Amino acid sequence: MQPRPSLEPNAGADGAPSPSESLDRVTTVGLILEVAAGLRRTINPIIEAELGVGSGDLEALIRLVRSPGERLRLSDLAAQTALTPSGLTRAVDRLAELRLVRRQGCPDDRRGAFAVMTPRGKQQMERVMRIHRHQLDDLFGNLLEPGEEEMVVNVLRRLRDRVNPDAARLSDSAEGGVSECEDQRGEDDA
Amino acid sequence: MQPRPSLEPNAGADGAPSPSESLDRVTTVGLILEVAAGLRRTINPIIEAELGVGSGDLEALIRLVRSPGERLRLSDLAAQTALTPSGLTRAVDRLAELRLVRRQGCPDDRRGAFAVMTPRGKQQMERVMRIHRHQLDDLFGNLLEPGEEEMVVNVLRRLRDRVNPDAARLSDSAEGGVSECEDQRGEDDA
């Protein structure tokens, strides 16, 4: 039996007895997971009621709406969200069902496909994003001092690049060739 | 059609044209969710292989191991993790199945129950936490400058208190009465 199990934060048994390190990474990670779950649960009901989709699908829509031409390759979309390819396929299925996005085949690479916002999708998103922003303003309120959010985002971005290198790769070359692609189905139901 | 849909970050159409606010909360939230998902996917396989549980269950175990007496009321445990009561019930079921924790009835409140680390659980956790820490050190590396982690944790904690007020309530009174409770089953299989 060890005199003190190295389970406590400041065990100091794993190498680096940093001076100002009064908190450990385990706690940090736990906090991130906890905040993410809380955010998800907070956001979900409102978006669900307004748009009929969950927060994961909303994330995909946001990335889509912010992309040039309001469209993105499915793999790129997967890399830029918290979704794996398989999860994304289902998400696009749901969004297409709701006529918010549409699949677009790409003749350049007949394996690949784009997800494109429909007019209806753009219109809905404009409405929902206002609500979403308002909700986040309420939630964050004046919780962050000026500059804090920048710093946190800065750190989070670096962290994201670590746990999801694909996203970094993408943001570098996201504005590549916007090649011409044909619609797989011409229905817009505007 | 509006001249410019208010979907872009700096639309400035929703009230507050803050000076230094070059990034918006929508992005921040998206980043948090993305990082959380990435962390989860990064951590999961290792812990799964080592302990046979997912990262959610690991979070519960961590909270448990750090609690006085290595035990916690189920509701408190739920509030302190990214789990709802129903999710926690299943989690404890799994952990009890693996003989890592044990349910303990509380005579003070016969509705309630504690989750208690078993000796085997403590032993396993000591081993796994070393691996976990090592993994996080690899992952974070020297990604954060001194003081940044403190700052981020500080912000995250405030955010957590917003999206999950129960956690805040708990950490204030977590060290309440450690009343005597009886084991529901005496098996330890040490």
Add this chain to the structure above:
DNA sequence: TCAAGATCGTTGCGCGTGCAACTAGCCTGC
């Protein structure tokens, strides 16, 4: 030209989760 390997997206499967409904036990006021 053609075969071998890599990449993109989809699907079968199992699992973990949240929500809502439920039971059991506590607590207040009459």
Add this chain to the structure above:
DNA sequence: GCAGGCTAGTTGCACGCGCAACGATCTTGA
């Protein structure tokens, strides 16, 4: 003491998700 309301935890149900396997397509090298 008892009725009503509240809280702790559990369960049915449905769903979203990741993983692994798969078919289709592109790419590379012989």
